Amino acid sequence: MSSVPASAFLALALILFCIGLYGALTKRNTVIVLISIELMLNAVNINLVTFSKYGMAPSITGQIFALFAISVAAAEAAVGLAILIALYRTKKTVNIDEMDTMKN
Amino acid sequence: MENAWLIPLFPLISFLILLLFGKRLKEASAYVGILLTLASLIYSILVLFERFSEPTYVTKFDWLTIGDFHLTAGFEVNQLNALMLFIVSLVSFLVHTYSKGYMHGDERFHVFYAYLGLFTFAMLGLVISPNLLQTYIFWELVGVGSFLLIGFYFYKEEAKAAAKKAFIMTRIGDVGLFIGMALLFWQTKSFEYSDIFAAVDAGQVSGTMITLTAILIFIGAVGKSGQFPLHTWLPDAMEGPTPVSALIHAATMVAAGVYLVASLFPLFSASHTALMTVAVIGGFTAIFAASIGLVQTDIKRVLAYSTVSQLGYMMLALGSAGYVAGVFHLMTHAFFKALLFLAAGSVIHAVHTQDIEEMGGLWKKLKLTGPLFLIGTLAISGVPLLSGFFSKDEILAAAWEGGHPVLFVLALVAAFFTAFYMFRLFFMVFTGEARGNQKHVHESPSVMTFPMIILGVLAVVAGYVNTPWFGTFLGDWLVDGNEALAAHGHHEGPVWIMILATVVSLLGIYLAWLIYGKRSVSRNWLSGSGDMLHTVLLNKYYVDEFYQLTIVAITKGISYFLRFIDTFLVEGIVKGITGFVQGLGATGSKMQSGQVQTYGAVAFIGLALLAVIYALTGGYLR
Amino acid sequence: MTFSGEFLAFMGLALVAIIGGVLLLNLTRVVHMVVALIFTFVAIAGIYVLLSAEFVAAVQILIYSGAITIIMLFGIMLTRHNDESESKAGKWRKFLLFLGILGFAIAVYLGIYNFNIDQVPTTLHENNTMQIGQALYSKHIIPFELVSVLLLVALVGSIVLAKKEDKEADKE
Numbered sequence: 007m008s009s010v011p012a013s014a015f016l017a018l019a020l021i022l023f024c025i026g027l028y029g030a031l032t033k034r035n036t037v038i039v040l041i042s043i044e045l046m047l048n049a050v051n052i053n054l055v056t057f058s059k060y061g062m063a064p065s066i067t068g069q070i071f072a073l074f075a076i077s078v079a080a081a082e083a084a085v086g087l088a089i090l091i092a093l094y095r096t097k098k099t100v101n102i103d104e105m106d107t108m109k110n
Numbered sequence: 111m112e113n114a115w116l117i118p119l120f121p122l123i124s125f126l127i128l129l130l131f132g133k134r135l136k137e138a139s140a141y142v143g144i145l146l147t148l149a150s151l152i153y154s155i156l157v158l159f160e161r162f163s164e165p166t167y168v169t170k171f172d173w174l175t176i177g178d179f180h181l182t183a184g185f186e187v188n189q190l191n192a193l194m195l196f197i198v199s200l201v202s203f204l205v206h207t208y209s210k211g212y213m214h215g216d217e218r219f220h221v222f223y224a225y226l227g228l229f230t231f232a233m234l235g236l237v238i239s240p241n242l243l244q245t246y247i248f249w250e251l252v253g254v255g256s257f258l259l260i261g262f263y264f265y266k267e268e269a270k271a272a273a274k275k276a277f278i279m280t281r282i283g284d285v286g287l288f289i290g291m292a293l294l295f296w297q298t299k300s301f302e303y304s305d306i307f308a309a310v311d312a313g314q315v316s317g318t319m320i321t322l323t324a325i326l327i328f329i330g331a332v333g334k335s336g337q338f339p340l341h342t343w344l345p346d347a348m349e350g351p352t353p354v355s356a357l358i359h360a361a362t363m364v365a366a367g368v369y370l371v372a373s374l375f376p377l378f379s380a381s382h383t384a385l386m387t388v389a390v391i392g393g394f395t396a397i398f399a400a401s402i403g404l405v406q407t408d409i410k411r412v413l414a415y416s417t418v419s420q421l422g423y424m425m426l427a428l429g430s431a432g433y434v435a436g437v438f439h440l441m442t443h444a445f446f447k448a449l450l451f452l453a454a455g456s457v458i459h460a461v462h463t464q465d466i467e468e469m470g471g472l473w474k475k476l477k478l479t480g481p482l483f484l485i486g487t488l489a490i491s492g493v494p495l496l497s498g499f500f501s502k503d504e505i506l507a508a509a510w511e512g513g514h515p516v517l518f519v520l521a522l523v524a525a526f527f528t529a530f531y532m533f534r535l536f537f538m539v540f541t542g543e544a545r546g547n548q549k550h551v552h553e554s555p556s557v558m559t560f561p562m563i564i565l566g567v568l569a570v571v572a573g574y575v576n577t578p579w580f581g582t583f584l585g586d587w588l589v590d591g592n593e594a595l596a597a598h599g600h601h602e603g604p605v606w607i608m609i610l611a612t613v614v615s616l617l618g619i620y621l622a623w624l625i626y627g628k629r630s631v632s633r634n635w636l637s638g639s640g641d642m643l644h645t646v647l648l649n650k651y652y653v654d655e656f657y658q659l660t661i662v663a664i665t666k667g668i669s670y671f672l673r674f675i676d677t678f679l680v681e682g683i684v685k686g687i688t689g690f691v692q693g694l695g696a697t698g699s700k701m702q703s704g705q706v707q708t709y710g711a712v713a714f715i716g717l718a719l720l721a722v723i724y725a726l727t728g729g730y731l732r
Numbered sequence: 733m734t735f736s737g738e739f740l741a742f743m744g745l746a747l748v749a750i751i752g753g754v755l756l757l758n759l760t761r762v763v764h765m766v767v768a769l770i771f772t773f774v775a776i777a778g779i780y781v782l783l784s785a786e787f788v789a790a791v792q793i794l795i796y797s798g799a800i801t802i803i804m805l806f807g808i809m810l811t812r813h814n815d816e817s818e819s820k821a822g823k824w825r826k827f828l829l830f831l832g833i834l835g836f837a838i839a840v841y842l843g844i845y846n847f848n849i850d851q852v853p854t855t856l857h858e859n860n861t862m863q864i865g866q867a868l869y870s871k872h873i874i875p876f877e878l879v880s881v882l883l884l885v886a887l888v889g890s891i892v893l894a895k896k897e898d899k900e901a902d903k904e
Contacts, residue, residue: 009736009738009739010738010739010742010782011848012847012848012849012851013844013845013846013847013848014742014746015742015779015783016844016847017841017844017845018746018749018750018779020837020840020841020844021750021753021837022749022750022753022772022776024833024836024837025750025753025754025756025757026753027714027833028757028829028830028833029756029757030707030710031707031710031711031714031829032707032825032826032829035762037762037766037804037807037808037811038756038762038765039707040804040807041756041765041766041769041804042756044769044796044800045753045756045769045772048772048773048776048792048796051776051788051792052776052779052780055779055780055783055785055788056783058783058785058856059783059784059785059854059856060849060851061849062849063852064852064854064856066856066863066864066867067867067871067872069785069787069788069856069860069864070864070867070868070872072785072788073787073788073791073864073868074875074879076788076791076792076795076796077795077879077882077883078879078882079795079800080795080799080800080883081882081883081885081886082886083800083803083804084803084886084887084890085886085889085890085893087803087804087806087807087890087894088889088890088891088892088893088894089893090807090811091807091810091811091893091894092893092894094810094811100811102705102706102707103705103707105704105705105706106703106704106705107704708825711825711828711829711832714829714832714833714836715828715829715832717836718832718833718835718836718839719832719835721835721836721839721840722835722836722838722839724839725838725839725842725843
């Protein structure tokens with residue numbers, strides 16, 4: 007059997023998730039914020055795949071779920087970037103702290 | 111008679127039409143008003159004649175139903191109502207006609223007619239109301255109409271103040287009326303006149319309560335009819351256009367108080383104290399106002415004080431249980447006082463001043479107004495064969511029969527005063543040489559003289575409906591079929607009263623003639639002998655000043671105190687609260703930076719806190 | 733725990749992934765950050781291989797290391813990319829956030845550090861791609877089709893959003 011415990015994979019996923027979270031909440035460039043969110047999604051995927059192998063009832067479904075997550079993430083990245091470009095055209099900036107239209 | 115409710119509707123239609131299309135109609139508004147009030151008048155005459163032969167007609171429908179209680183609305187045509195309908199619509203029609211000449215050229219001509227329509231509607235509605243509540247509603251509407259008309263020249267400060275004063279003073283009375291009404295309702299569970307009278311007859315209401323409610327309702331009448339001590343608004347109300355004075359402050363609205371007491375007469379007659387109060391207030395007002403009228407120099411003010419005095423007379427009559435006398439005088443007074451006001455308006459129209467010191471010698475210049483004014487003056491002075499003579503005689507007889515010798519003397523003195531100041535007015539205005547600037551004096555147009563002629567005729571003949579010589583038709587008719595009133599019908603006074611009254615008024619006229627006509631007695635004869643008295647009279651017994659110093663000052667003091675509380679205490683608390691909320695809001699809105707990251711951070715920190723707390727306190731670790 | 737090859741591989745890949753993440757946070761230039769993240773993504777692909785998910789690993793490299801990173805680089809190039817990517821937000825916020833994340837991490841770690849369930853032998857590594865294909869086209873056919881719709885919508889949506897507005901296009 008595997009010599010690496012499931013908790014190690016989970017811990018790795020946790021660390022990557024926290025890094026992504028910190029980046030998403032502190033970085034100023036919107037592109038980096040988007041990438042950080044991708045990182046968080048990846049951490050989730052690691053969890054899914056881990057449980058597909060080490061779960062109570064291991065099955066292929068975990069991997070399939072990860073695949074769906076990846077495709078949704080890809081779509082999200084594309085749309086997010088399109089929005090970013092549209093925003094950049096009107097506001098001439100990609101800095102997230104200058105986008106405060108919600109205030110008004 | 112079934113359609114008597116149409117009568118008040120005509121002026122209402124006039125009001126509505128003028129309100130909507132007045133600007134376009136301009137001076138043609140007059141025709142709308144005149145035609146519709148003419149319709150009212152014709153209808154009222156028909157109703158009056160119908161009423162001679164038919165019994166009282168009452169119709170009601172449920173207006174509101176609260177539990178078992180039905181609040182009704184409707185109308186009633188009894189003798190008094192029919193008579194009032196006739197008087198009001200007649201005077202209103204004549205004033206409408208007269209105003210066409212008097213108000214000619216005024217910018218707000220149509221507004222004036224609209225207001226006249228509203229007022230006439232309210233007044234006609236008032237006199238056919240079958241219950242107290244409806245009466246009260248129209249009573250207030252009448253007040254509004256009068257407020258609008260007195261303040262018609264609202265750009266004049268005095269007119270504005272007078273309108274406010276009239277409204278507030280009558281309002282004081284209205285509060286009394288309202289409380290009285292509420293008490294009556296509490297006692298009898300009904301607003302209907304008939305139910306109230308029945309309850310009073312059956313002794314359901316205690317004597318004290320009757321007295322209390324009667325006096326409270328009388329306070330309402332005091333306010334409306336300008337009785338002492340709420341009389342001060344009436345002379346000030348002369349700031350309104352003169353036709354208004356004729357309509358409101360001679361014939362109709364001020365008579366509403368008398369009408370109210372008359373229509374509730376069974377209630378009053380059930381309490382000796384209430385009747386006594388009415389009589390005393392009336393008698394005092396009669397002589398009080400008459401004495402002020404002696405020295406006033408404004409033609410309309412003299413007439414106003416004369417009105418107050420005459421209304422006092424009517425109250426005195428009612429208070430002395432002379433129901434017929436009071437109503438009779440109400441009718442004759444409406445005619446001759448309206449005549450006097452219209453004639454005075456004609457004089458003012460001609461010389462453009464109201465100060466009688468600046469008039470004089472107008473007899474030759476105003477060929478029609480002069481004689482008509484003289485008729486009015488003779489009538490009000492109680493010279494035999496004119497209407498005022500009969501009604502005044504009736505009142506004096508009632509006072510004497512009622513067993514109030516003091517009030518009788520008061521009334522007699524008031525009659526003397528009345529004769530004196532009215533002829534003083536007449537001589538100052540129409541005889542002697544012209545004082546003041548009178549270059550363009552001309553007789554008024556026929557549209558103004560026509561109503562005066564009609565009123566002049568009525569002022570002469572109206573008295574003959576109830577005379578000791580040709581039968582007491584009016585008196586018999588008024589109390590016909592009403593047992594409560596039958597006892598207070600016509601009083602056959604001793605002949606000496608009639609002679610005495612005649613002598614007194616002739617004496618007054620003679621004295622006036624001596625001083626102001628022949629000038630064989632110095633004008634200062636009166637003022638010279640009592641300089642103090644003259645000043646006091648000229649200042650209307652300082653009643654206004656007294657009110658200013660006491661009630662107004664106290665009210666102002668309280669108001670200032672309350673304003674102080676309001677600005678510093680209430681507003682302080684309010685400001686504290688609003689400041690706190692505003693600060694909270696400001697902090698909150700500062701946090702609403704609109705930056706997604708901040709929001710996300712805050713939300714996540716919250717989540718993290720929850721997770722940590724969960725981890726520390728157990729949860730899934732156990 | 734033995735120092736087997738699998739363990740060593742895991743440690744190496746995990747280290748690369750974490751270093752990539754830390755570099756993402758600490759580098760100053762935006763392009764460098766994205767490049768650092770490519771390492772993370774590739775390392776995560778390796779982790780997938782360790783977890784007997786070869787197909788997912790391939791997809792990871794194709795989509796993340798390939799497509800998404802390239803899209804992001806395009807995004808950076810289309811916008812001003814040489815701005816410093818440091819938030820102006822106060823140090824207080826960063827500190828608080830750091831504390832919060834630390835607390836969160838510890839709380840979650842408490843939950844997983846001794847997570848151990850009986851391992852069941854699996855056949856995931858045998859014909860992995862075939863298994864995924866069979867599952868996708870039988871059991872998960874509806875979500876699969878829905879994902880295709882989603883991708884289409886995302887495609888159309890991004891084109892509409894990124895396209896210049898007609899008025900602007902007319903002006904130019």
